[in-house]
Amino acid sequence: MDAIITDPPYGINYVSQTGAKIKNDKSPFIWFLYDAFRVLKSGESGRGSLVCFTRWDVQQTFIDAMKLAGFQVKSEVIWDKVFHGMGDTKAAFAPSHENIIFAVKGKFSFPGHRPKDLVTFQKINSSQMVHPTEKPVGLLANLITSVTKPGGLILDPFAGSGSTLVAAKKTGRRFIGVELDDDYYQIAQRRVEEAVE
Known part of the structure; x- marks a missing residue:
């Protein structure tokens, strides 16, 4: 694998406005990281990187687990979602960003120019989402082209509705x-088949 680009369950018992839930979201789902490290290229065979979405309150758990798995954590990338989400509207700042951890296996260098750590892409309107935590294809395409060359192999072990696969x-x-939920698997398969390079 050249890169793993994924949005694992954060461990926050997420429930969308429509009541949709995420499987395995009782605690930060870090258990994939050892296998992620194992399957990534490194050294002479290529550059291997991990781009992992997270949230501020569980971010350190993911960072610690990445280090234990063997990764070098290199950067925090901020996704500016332009518009804010909901949450506690009376006692918490309106969330308008998400955190992304960038980590590498062995020696890594960007395939092109050095990307910035602030990426602005408008979040998908909740009425248009097919998955409760769906990310914009444009955002994922930006991340993919920042860390891989054309023809590179991308893995998303939490594929959801397939946005990362479509972007790839x-x-x-x-x-x-890889997707655990059969319904989202079917959606992802259809979206990939419909995507045009």
């Missing part, structure tokens, strides 16, 4: 996606 296809990368 549109940017000329190969991809593997």
Whole structure:
């Protein structure tokens, strides 16, 4: 694998406005990180990187687990979602960003120019989402092209509705996606088939 680009369950018991839940979201789902490290390229065989979405209150848990798995944590990337979400509207600042951890296996260098750690892409309107934590394809395409070359192999072990896979296809990368939920698997399969490079 050249890169693992994923949005695992944060461990926050997420429930959307429509009542949709995320499987395995009782505690930060860090258990994939050892296998993620194992399957990534490193050294002479290529550059291996991990781009992992998280949230401020569980971010350190993911960082610690990445280090224990063998990763070098290199950067925090901030996704500016332009519009804010809900949450506690009376006693918490309106959340308008998400945290992304960038980590590498072995020696890594960007395939092109050095990307900035603030990426602005408008979040998907909740009425248009097919998955409760769906990310914009444009955001994922930006991340993919920042860390891989065309033809590179991307893994998303929490594929959801397939946004990362669609972005990989549109940017000329190969991809593997894994999804536990049968309904989202079917949606992801359809979206990938409909995507045009």
